[in-house]
Amino acid sequence: MAENKLNPKLGMDAASLKKSLENHIRFTLGKDQYTSTTYDRYSGLALATRDRLIERWIQTQQTYYDKNAKRVYYLSLEFLLGRTLGNSLMNLGLQKEAEKTAQELGYSLEELREKEWDAGLGNGGLGRLAACFLDSLATMELPAVGYGIRYDYGIFFQSIRDGWQVETPDNWLRFGNVWEFPRPEFTCVVHFYGRTEDWLDENGWKRKRWVDAEEIVAVAYDTPVPGYGNNTVNNLRLWSAKASREFDLNYFNGGDYIQAVAAKATSENITKVLYPNDNVFEGKELRLKQEYFFVSATIQDIFRRYKKTHKTFDQFPDKVAIQLNDTHPAIAIAELMRILVDIERLDWDAAWNITVQTFGYTNHTILPEALEKWSVGLLGRVLPRHLEIIYEINSRFLDGVRERYPADPDLWRDLSIIEEGEDKKIRMANLAIVGSHSLNGVAALHTEILKKSVFPGFYRLWPEKFNNKTNGVTQRRWLKLCNPELSALISSKIGEGWITNLGELRKLEPFAEDSGFRNEWAQVKKKKKEQLAAYILSRNNIEVNPESLFDIQVKRLHEYKRQLLNALHVVTLYNRIIDNPAADHVPRTVIFAGKAAPGYWMAKLIIKLITSIADKVNSDPRVGDLLKVVFLRNYAVSNAEKIIPAANLSEQISTAGTEASGTGNMKFALNGALTIGTLDGANIEILEEVGKDNIFIFGLDSTGVSALKSKGYDPYYYYNKNRELYRILNQIRQGFFSPDQVDRFAPLADALLSNGDTYMLLADYDSYIACQDRAAKLWKDQDAWNKSSILNTARMGKFSTDRTIAEYAKDIWKVHPVHIDF
Ligand SMILES: *Cc1c(COP(=O)(O)O)cnc(C)c1O
Numbered sequence: 001m002a003e004n005k006l007n008p009k010l011g012m013d014a015a016s017l018k019k020s021l022e023n024h025i026r027f028t029l030g031k032d033q034y035t036s037t038t039y040d041r042y043s044g045l046a047l048a049t050r051d052r053l054i055e056r057w058i059q060t061q062q063t064y065y066d067k068n069a070k071r072v073y074y075l076s077l078e079f080l081l082g083r084t085l086g087n088s089l090m091n092l093g094l095q096k097e098a099e100k101t102a103q104e105l106g107y108s109l110e111e112l113r114e115k116e117w118d119a120g121l122g123n124g125g126l127g128r129l130a131a132c133f134l135d136s137l138a139t140m141e142l143p144a145v146g147y148g149i150r151y152d153y154g155i156f157f158q159s160i161r162d163g164w165q166v167e168t169p170d171n172w173l174r175f176g177n178v179w180e181f182p183r184p185e186f187t188c189v190v191h192f193y194g195r196t197e198d199w200l201d202e203n204g205w206k207r208k209r210w211v212d213a214e215e216i217v218a219v220a221y222d223t224p225v226p227g228y229g230n231n232t233v234n235n236l237r238l239w240s241a242k243a244s245r246e247f248d249l250n251y252f253n254g255g256d257y258i259q260a261v262a263a264k265a266t267s268e269n270i271t272k273v274l275y276p277n278d279n280v281f282e283g284k285e286l287r288l289k290q291e292y293f294f295v296s297a298t299i300q301d302i303f304r305r306y307k308k309t310h311k312t313f314d315q316f317p318d319k320v321a322i323q324l325n326d327t328h329p330a331i332a333i334a335e336l337m338r339i340l341v342d343i344e345r346l347d348w349d350a351a352w353n354i355t356v357q358t359f360g361y362t363n364h365t366i367l368p369e370a371l372e373k374w375s376v377g378l379l380g381r382v383l384p385r386h387l388e389i390i391y392e393i394n395s396r397f398l399d400g401v402r403e404r405y406p407a408d409p410d411l412w413r414d415l416s417i418i419e420e421g422e423d424k425k426i427r428m429a430n431l432a433i434v435g436s437h438s439l440n441g442v443a444a445l446h447t448e449i450l451k452k453s454v455f456p457g458f459y460r461l462w463p464e465k466f467n468n469k470t471n472g473v474t475q476r477r478w479l480k481l482c483n484p485e486l487s488a489l490i491s492s493k494i495g496e497g498w499i500t501n502l503g504e505l506r507k508l509e510p511f512a513e514d515s516g517f518r519n520e521w522a523q524v525k526k527k528k529k530e531q532l533a534a535y536i537l538s539r540n541n542i543e544v545n546p547e548s549l550f551d552i553q554v555k556r557l558h559e560y561k562r563q564l565l566n567a568l569h570v571v572t573l574y575n576r577i578i579d580n581p582a583a584d585h586v587p588r589t590v591i592f593a594g595k596a597a598p599g600y601w602m603a604k605l606i607i608k609l610i611t612s613i614a615d616k617v618n619s620d621p622r623v624g625d626l627l628k629v630v631f632l633r634n635y636a637v638s639n640a641e642k643i644i645p646a647a648n649l650s651e652q653i654s655t656a657g658t659e660a661s662g663t664g665n666m667k668f669a670l671n672g673a674l675t676i677g678t679l680d681g682a683n684i685e686i687l688e689e690v691g692k693d694n695i696f697i698f699g700l701d702s703t704g705v706s707a708l709k710s711k712g713y714d715p716y717y718y719y720n721k722n723r724e725l726y727r728i729l730n731q732i733r734q735g736f737f738s739p740d741q742v743d744r745f746a747p748l749a750d751a752l753l754s755n756g757d758t759y760m761l762l763a764d765y766d767s768y769i770a771c772q773d774r775a776a777k778l779w780k781d782q783d784a785w786n787k788s789s790i791l792n793t794a795r796m797g798k799f800s801t802d803r804t805i806a807e808y809a810k811d812i813w814k815v816h817p818v819h820i821d822f
Pocket of ligand 1: 635664
């Protein structure tokens, strides 16, 4: 199509970009040079950048259609995108032009970028992984669409008041969102409630239908997702709920106008807010409705697209791959069956074959409290037809299991999609495994635990479905964009190939032996630490010394992640400084950040403990520069981009066997931090890559954890054995950090002693402290530390999402690159 050629007015030079920006300020925003604010200039630049994505986006979608390409659909309740302007400029190759344009307006590009509010439509690692995947999919020219929910409120804003976490709503759309395109013409009707009834079709066959349901309309909002250095612009389609016309008529005819308007608002609540739990299942009706709402709209959308070019469903799995990001969208399996059987009238077996060939399921956690199990009563009320379909799937599945294992009723019970008991539950993981051809874990250890401990019955039944896809991060955002100084240094030695082929970082290895290079490397790290120090001063009014060892733990607050173990180390250091001021202490700045789920009382108490320790340590004149403790508020993608490049030591200290993969660990090592960590998740693979001399490993491994648990773990044994630990737990319990309320932190001491220390902090304390001492010792040899830092970056090639996505594409999705000519 000739009219799809690049509009010459949308040039990729600085002058065109500037002209475009000025036009947007005038004609889109209705402002001039006098009335426009800094935010308007950000918006103008963002709109000018967006313009340069649009034609590539249209061309990309057109090409996929023309080539009838197989597409992968990535379904996720969360996309933790963060900011978009810097990323879009980088991927379009417009960074220098934008910098020049900003400067001509009297700003730095950085100042304008800072005006963008994060898109925080996710909780943590799972949502950020989805965002990194989108970047890699587009960069690798793979035909992909992301589907999710356009929450009106993303993850809450965390402030710290009097040392406690306080949540406020994240009204991220307040000033509009220049990156999205509403598609009011792409709406889908989604049903809830009602009942099912039998009917006879024209052949006299008994069929089922879903009737008397409530209707909600899903409206599509599209966000372009550009690849790096190519013309691919994929689509992220997020759904927003609107009351239907039907709804309007029914309710407004009732006569009570005010009631009807209120009811309409309630029905639009479905996409109001992201559930703020990370790794915890909350069986709420509204959450179930969110899950089904976006799944139903998405499957309708996929059908609409498929049917444009196909008359039958034989080719469906050859054109459609659907990946379920955890079980959150797993109701899609029942929904696809419903559409194929009830609406398209395929017979059950044909529909089931298509379904299983279409879906892949990624498991993200083995924590029992995170596994989704919906009460049968609730699911049957909200989605009556789906409950019937799930029962039918289960009954046919169990028939097969009984045939193969006639003498093993324990196995039947374990594999059943229904958990029997007083309150029957639907096990969404079992549904996802039964309804998919692939089940993957997100790190080698995690996948082994899935096989051996979590789903051993399924592994016996279908070993071929199990596979591993170790997570990654996109080096575009997590090195090139967030650490331009280090990126420039790297590229000056090995070129820019690493930006799309992270394995090329290996070429840096020889430079670890070059003292000139080590010096430059250290200068960059120092600069990033100075920038973070300025940020800390502006946020927390704490002066930290950029020469000190920056020891950083930033991630969601969770007991399994053991921020409390890190806090015990901080108190250990404090006591040592006070007891022995003249000793040769290594100056440290220990930095924490992370949100606690609003209902997670223990996690919130841990934040209060950390801020209380910070108050005590930072104000004690005997400590001075030797130790500073900082809790930065509102951990999010945009401040992760400031924090991570400044780290010397990365804390990845979860109890072995609890963190499925972790991705924060990869971002830190990529930016030259050394890891102190357990043999958990992807830490094990980081160890394999960097070598044991370039990482600090401590504590029980997952086998050791299980063995100690089954032998009978007694935390008091460790408490009584270690004098430093004994003293610290008493300090915490007796109000040393809470003189205004001496028993405030007693529940934390209780959790570690009388309540059994679920995450085995005390078992690992000795080994952790000894390991921290080794880290401090290496820090004193700056040459050795810097060598190790360079080798960490040089050996991170494996942890690009480009590698992860290549594996998904080949092993699970069978999708291939489609080049976009422009
Ligand atoms: C990467 C990232 C995470 C995940 O960190 P983990 O240490 O793997 O838990 C969470 N939140 C944000 C904002 C991130 O960027």
